[in-house]
C-alpha cells in the first residue's frame with residue numbers, strides 16, 4: 001500500500017473537568033489521507049471536528065497522538081497546510097491583491113514583485129474575482145470575501161487545504177457556485193483537502209471519502225464512507241445516479257441515529273480504531289426507501 005500524505009495517528013484531546021477529572025472530547029482517532037484525496041469530516045456539534053482540524057493546522061496540541069505529513073511529525077503551523085476558516089479572516093486594510101500577495105510573499109520571500117502579482121492574478125482569475133483586485137474586504141460581499149480566502153489558500157500551493165465549514169455563512173446560491181468552483185479547482189490541481197461540514201449534500205458533491213464521527217465525549221471515527229457517485233458528478237444531476245439515495249440515507253441515518261448508538265452497536269464486535277470500517281453504500285444496498293425514491297416522483 002502506498003504511504004498516505006497525511007497520517008493522523010492515535011489522536012486524543014482531553015480537557016480538565018470539575019472535581020479534578022478530565023473530559024475526553026475524542027480519542028484514538030486514526031485517519032490516513034492520500035495525496036489528492038478530498039476528505040470530509042461529518043459529526044454533531046462538539047464532537048471535536050474543529051479541534052482535529054486545528055491540530056492538523058498546527059494551531060492546537062493534541063493530548064495524545066501525532067500527525068505525520070510527508071513522513072514527518074508536525075510541530076506547528078506551516079505554509080504547507082493552508083486553512084480556510086468559516087469567517088473570511090482577511091486583513092481589512094489590504095486590497096484583494098494585497099491580501100493574497102501577503103500570503104504568497106510569506107511563502108516565497110525571494111520572488112520579485114512582478115512574479116508575485118502574476119501568480120496572485122492567476123488565482124484571482126480562478127475564483128472569478130478579476131476586476132476586483134483593488135477592492136478592500138469592506139467593499140466585497142460575503143461570497144466574494146470567502147473567494148478571496150480560497151484564492152489566498154490556493155495561491156500558496158499548500159500540500160493540504162484545511163477547511164472548517166467554509167460555506168456555512170453563505171446564502172444557498174453563493175454556496176452552490178463556490179462549491180462548484182472548489183470542486184473544479186481541487187480536481188484540476190489534485191489538491192489534498194480535509195474539510196468539515198454539517199451538510200450531507202455538500203459532502204456528497206465534494207468528497208471522495210466521508211469520515212463519520214460519533215457524538216462526544218469520547219468521540220471516535222465510526223466509519224469511513226467511500227463516495228460511490230461517479231467522479232464527474234454535477235450538482236444538477238447528482239440525484240440521478242443509482243447510489244445517490246443509498247449514500248444519502250446512510251449518512252443521514254448515521255447523523256440521526258447511529259452517531260449516538262454507535263458504542264452499543266459495536267459492543268461485543270471487533271472494532272479497531274486503527275482501521276475503521278470502510279463502507280460503500282449503494283453497492284450492496286437494496287432499493288432506496290419508497291418515500292424518497294426518485295423513480296416514483298418522476299413517473300408520478
Ligand SMILES: Nc1ncnc2c1ncn2[C@@H]1O[C@H](COP(=O)(O)OP(=O)(O)OP(=O)(O)O)[C@@H](O)[C@H]1O
Pocket residue numbers: 015016025043044045046047048049050051052216
Ligand atoms: N478550552 C476548552 N476547555 C474545555 N473544553 C473545550 C475547550 N475548547 C473546546 N472544548 C470542548 O471541546 C469539544 C470539541 O470542540 P470543537 O470546537 O472541536 O467541536 P466541533 O465538533 O467543531 O463542534 P461544532 O460542530 O459546533 O463546530 C467541545 O465539546 C468543547 O466544549
Ligand SMILES: [Mg+2]
Pocket residue numbers: 049050051
Ligand atoms: Mg467546529
